[in-house]
Amino acid sequence: MRIAITGGTGLIGSKLTRSLINRGHDVTILTRNRSNKQNKDRLSYVEWLNPNHSPVDELEGTNVFVNLAGETIMGRWTKLKKEKILSSRLEATNELISIMKQMEQKPEALINGSAIGFYGHSENETFDEADQPLNRNFLSEVTHKWEKAALTATELDVRTVFARIGIVLDLEGGAFPKMLLPYKLYVGGTVGTGRQWMSWIHIDDLINMFVFAIENRDISGPLNITAPHPVRMQQLNRTISKVTGKPHWIPAPSFAIKLALGEMSTLVLDGAYVYPKKAVQHQFHFTYEEPEEALKQLLQT
Template identity: 75%
Template sequence: MNIAITGGTGLVGQKLTNFLVEQGHSVTILTRNVSNKQNKENVNYVEWLNPNASPVDQLEGIDAVVNLAGESIMGRWTKLKKERILSSRLEATTELLSIIKHLKKKPKVLVNGSAMGYYGHSDSRQFTEEDRPANTPFLGDVTQKWEKAASQATELGIRTVYARIGIVLDADGGALPKMLLPYKLYAGGKVGTGKQWMSWIHIDDLIRLFSFAIENEQLSGPLNLTAPHPVRMQQLNRTIAKVMGRPHWIPAPSFAIKTALGQMSTLILDGAYIFPRKAIQHGFEFRYDDPEKALQQLLN
């Protein structure tokens, strides 16, 4: 297949590109800066989101599109940062849909990046793809608007999947290195109440799920990209301590995290139990359904 990826130079985008090429696919990465391209076999770079860019002709014949473009949610959530988090996703998705509309042959599927933040947070509810949000905090509002923008693809007869990504465990970046740091310094312990749910997923399963969503014609609509066994933060932290052989003893109270991170602290202090029902119903087999097994593979 010929697969186009926006956000293909990011952590997930790069690993997804490598996986798809290994599977025999050709990948086209849409990027603002083609000068940063890497010379890889079966990987092409196309400029977009710049005034003089004209990507339509170069995207004819694309079979599938994965949309991962958007400002990183990491960093203090100032008013400007929050505006960029939302506007970057809506701008990229709107432009992507405009490009697709001008293609003579439309792609068969759009897998649009989203996040488990769609569901809000809850210590008691369990969410599947059929559930509505418990509340609408900032990230919930962002993901709902992002999915609504992407839903225009369905009007073009394109199978559309909303990939609601959980907390990605990856030794190369994302949340995990930040979670490991206190334990490396022998200062790890309970974070907040420790009762908040962590709906996590190993990077390898995440990448395989994206590929699964592209190839499985029966999948459409929301798809939870999380492992089937979420855990409480306290359990995840104790597992990190066990795998690393470090003590779990110095707590990080909620007020200290809120003071340090501001509103972004919700990523750490609030959680939800997200179950990947549709992936399991359609026969996807997780390689890492236990956090200890996942951490051992990543760290050892």
């Protein structure tokens, strides 16, 4: 298949690109700046989000679009930062829909990025793809509006998947390296109350689940990109301590996290038990179902 990816140079996009190429697919990266980017075997670049350039002709024949574009959520959430987080996702998604409308041959599918923040947070509830948000915060509002924009693709008879990504366990980016750092410095401990749920996913399983959604025509609508066994923060913290061999002794109370991170502290202080029911029902094979085995692989212990 020919697959076009927005956000293809990011943490997830770059690894997904390599995986798809290794499986024999042709990948096109949509980029704002095509300079210094050379086309290679099975990999090409197309300029987009440029008012002076229309990429429609170059994208004819694309089977699947994967939309991962958007301002990173990492960093202090100032008013301007929050506006960029939302507007960048809506701009990219609306532009993709516009491109699809102009294509003579519509793509088969749109795999649109999202996050488990859609569900809000709870210490007691369990969420699967059939559930609606329990409460609303900034992240749930962003994901709701992002998915609503992508839903327009279904009007074009395009199979649409909302990839609701959990806490990604990967050493190269995201929240996990920041969770790991205190243990490297021998000051690790329980974060916040420790009772908040961490619905995690190993980066390899995340990439494989995206490929699964691309290649499996039976997958549509919400898809929770999480491992089948979420754990509470305290258990995850203690598992990090066990695998690294570093002490677990200095707690990081909620007020200190909020002081350091501001509103972004919700990423580590609030959580939800999000179960990947659709992936399990479709017999997706998880390589890492428990956090200890995932951490051992990442840290090579």
